[in-house]
Amino acid sequence: MKETKIYIPNLSLGNTKSVVNMINRLGGEVIIANTPDELLNAKKIILPGVGSFDVGMRELKDGGWIEALNKLVLQDKVPILGICLGMQFFFDESEEGILPGLSWIPGKLERFVSNEQNPIKVPHMGWNAVKVNKADGLIPQQEEELRYYFVHSYHAVCANSDHVIATAYHGSDVTAAVQNDNIYGFQFHPEKSHRFGMDLLKNFLSV
Amino acid sequence: MLKHRVIPALLLNQHGGLVKTTKFTNPKYIGDPLNAIRIFNTKEVDELMVLDIEASKLQREPNYALIEQFAGECFMPLCYGGGIRTIDQAYKIFKLGVEKICLQTAVLENLQLVRDLVDRFGSSAIVVSVDVKKDWLQRPKLFKSSNHQNSSSNWLTFIRDAVDAGAGEILLNAVDKDGTLLGPDLVIIEQASKEISAPLIALGGIASLKDIKQAVEAGASAVAAGAFFVFHGPHRAVLITYPQYQELLTLFNTK
Known part of the structure; x- marks a missing residue:
């Protein structure tokens, strides 16, 4: 059965409201969990996030969220979608901080390097097209160009390339979407990517 | 490849009406901003800026109820500017579903607020608005x-200092071009973009796709426009428009 009730941990990490707006528009229901206990009935979770890696990881740790998330995601295999910084938490570590990540997907976050050979703007900000590597994820493989809104200064480098579902080009191919079993992540913002992003959240609602 | 963003910039008066200066x-007066935003949403604009041009002048709070309505209609990034002076106000606005805030009055004298906001919300959420007007000797001020x-x-020093303080983007508005549809001030765009590594959004004077392209070639990462997207024809009839995605692709891909 399709689970359209989405739980979102109530963290101070930015823009939950935009995600809620879009899920509601798609006919889904959002439950904001104020404590890890309120999360325990979740059958589907979205972890949004804007801000810095350590501030976010500290809040997850100090709030007791990590234990609850580990149980739900690793043991009960509850589907979870991380968006932007929310996705970055899934990795082992980030050059942005010193705290360890959740280590659900092997790999780390590296800062974009802009130099004379590769003069890219940092952050990677704006609309970019993605190349889909695997059709079985949340992102459809189709003729029409798929474009999404990105804002980030650190990008995920997966230890296992099978986890990379889609890439975007910004000086080099950059991880745009990842999946490891029930764990999904988008570096871009589907909630701010018009119908392109709406389609992906719709797909997550029907996982 | 990352695309250059093309951004409608909408101005609000103190009554929450949409205006163009x-x-x-x-x-x-142009009309109801919510209606305009809905139209821009269906036209799949890259991003949207809403600037309350009277909040700081009148030392008024941002209109939170209105901003919340805007955010609810924007399935693209939304930047709000006007009357923001404190971290608490910024926090309130982000909570409403806004991605970026734009600052000018509160930071012109002191960029510490930019540093504080960047520490809390990250660079990419903080835009500093820089208005430039020529003096009687045609020197940009x-x-x-x-x-x-x-x-x-x-x-130029202010722009550099704002980026050093952590501003994620600079909105550069050529005051003498505002609403004139006379084309962008390519000289200041070029000077400003050479000064900073952060993205520059050029605003003021845009009247055609060619203008957008020229602003990008002068160094702008993104181009914003007001009159070009809300007026039509010599008599400035109100008509909300935005180029087709394919037009923009072709524009930026052809030399």
Whole structure:
């Protein structure tokens, strides 16, 4: 059965409201969990996030969220979608901080390097097209160009390339979407990517 | 490849009505902002800016109820500017579903607020608005939109300092071009973009796709426009428009 009730941990990490707006528009229901206990009935979770890696990881740790998330995601295999910084938490570590990540997907976050050979703007900000590597994820493989809104200064480098579902080009191919079993992540913002992003959240609602 | 963003910039008056100015004066009433935002949403615009041009002038709070309605209609990034002076106000606005905030009056004299906001919300959420107006010798000067005076600070130094303080983007508005549809000020765009590594959004004077392209070639990462997207024809009839995605692709891909 399709689970359209989405739980979102109530963290101070930015823009939950935009995600809620879009899920509601798609006919889904959002439950904001104020404590890890309120999360325990979740059958589907979205972890949004804007801000810095350590501030976010500290809040997850100090709030007791990590234990609850580990149980739900690793043991009960509850589907979870991380968006932007929310996705970055899934990795082992980030050059942005010193705290360890959740280590659900092997790999780390590296800062974009802009130099004379590769003069890219940092952050990677704006609309970019993605190349889909695997059709079985949340992102459809189709003729029409798929474009999404990105804002980030650190990008995920997966230890296992099978986890990379889609890439975007910004000086080099950059991880745009990842999946490891029930764990999904988008570096871009589907909630701010018009119908392109709406389609992906719709797909997550029907996982 | 990352695309250059093309951004409608909408201005609000103190009653929450949509207006368009000419050279920062004579605000002409255009209509209901929510209606305009809905149209821009269906046209799949890259991003949207809403600037309350009277909040700082009148030392008024941002209109939170209205901003929340805007955010609910925007399935693209939304930047709000006008009257923001504190971290608490910024937090309130982000909570409403806004991605970026734009600052000018509160940071012209002191960039500490930019540093504090960046620490809390990250660089990419903080835009500093820089208005530039030519003096009687045609020298570009930093302009204070809240009281319509030129500032004594050097405009290029201010831009560099704002980026050093952590501003994720600079919104560069050519006051003398505002609402004129006379084309962008390519000289200041080029000077500003050479000064900073952060993305520059060029605003003021845009009247055609060719203008957008020229602004990008002069160094702008993104181009914003007001009159071009809300007026139509020589009599400035109100008509909300935005180029087709394919038009923009072709524009940026052809030399």
